[in-house]
Amino acid sequence: MGAIFLHEIAGTAILTLLGGGVVANVVLTKNKGKDGGWLLINFGWGLAVFAGVYVAFATGAHLNPAVTLGLAASGNDLFPGNEALGLPAIAATLPNIVAYIVAQMIGAFLGAVICWIAYKKHYDEETDAGNILGTFSTGPAIRAYGWNFVTEVIATFVLVFIILLFGKTPAGLGPLAVALLVVGIGASLGGPTGYAINPARDLGPRLAHAILPIRHKGGSDWSYSWVPVFGPIVGGVLAGLVSLLVV
Structure with missing residues (x-):
């Protein structure tokens, strides 16, 4: 349990530090990366995932509740273990998932x-x-909660389903494959909602936004906050269930 907390906290912190950092670099005033564009944000988030996965390797580097729930729904262990590194498997029990x-x-x-x-x-x-x-958090380009929810379900389904396929193929690319997948999802499906595809990535920073003493910050848009939480959860679980049929 201690290993799960240590690695998943550290890996997800690196993910949101670098991912939020690339957005800050592009949109905040007086930055050297100001107006760097959507693709810079996509690649920045992809590389944030790349770094976070290496940090949390000992627990399978989920960094994302949608991935955790998708693995559980697929009938797999949360982490299959690694005998060469002396890392034990982590079963998909309720305490471990929590x-x-x-x-x-x-x-x-x-x-x-x-x-x-x-x-x-x-x-x-x-x-x-x-x-x-x-x-800190995502928001829709066109606010339509139902359609925004559907977009997050689809994008997260793609993420989790392909991650499950990675585990069954001898690609050998490891974290790089997941990083490129995140870049691809952002470039292809990220425009409508900013592609949270990760409840923790959106809700944790949104809470930080609400608490931190930031000038001119305005509200935290809690009326939208359920979309990037429940959309990815539904997408991840659906991906796990569908994987039972095809993987």
Whole structure:
């Protein structure tokens, strides 16, 4: 249990630090990466996943409740173990599932706070509340809750389903394959909602946004917050169930 908390907190913190950092670099005022564009954000998030997976290797590096729940729904262990490294398997029991998800939420919150510290002076200069919130959590390009929910379900289904396929194929690409998958999902399906595809990645930083003393930050858009939480959960579980039929 301690290993789950340590690795999933650290890995998810790195994920949200680097992922939120690339958004901050692109949208906050006076940054050297200002207006770097959507593809820079996509690649930044992909590389954030790449780094986070290496940090949390000892627990399978879920970094995402949708992945944890998708693996459980697929009938797999949460982590198959690695005899060469002396790492035991982690069964998909309820206490282990809860430990993963709680650790991911804590890590995402901490990563967002550290990102705010790194960009503190730029947050002080930013007057657009939407830009500030966008560095912490996702939001829709066109607000239509039902369709936004469907987009998150589809994008997360693609993420989790293909991750499950990675585990059955001898690609040998490891974290790089997942990183490229995240870049691809962002480039192809990310426009409508900002592609949370991860409840922890959105909810943890949104809580940080609500708590942190940021000038001109405005509200945390709680009316939308359920979409990037429940959409990815549904997508992840569906991916796990469908994998039973084809994997």
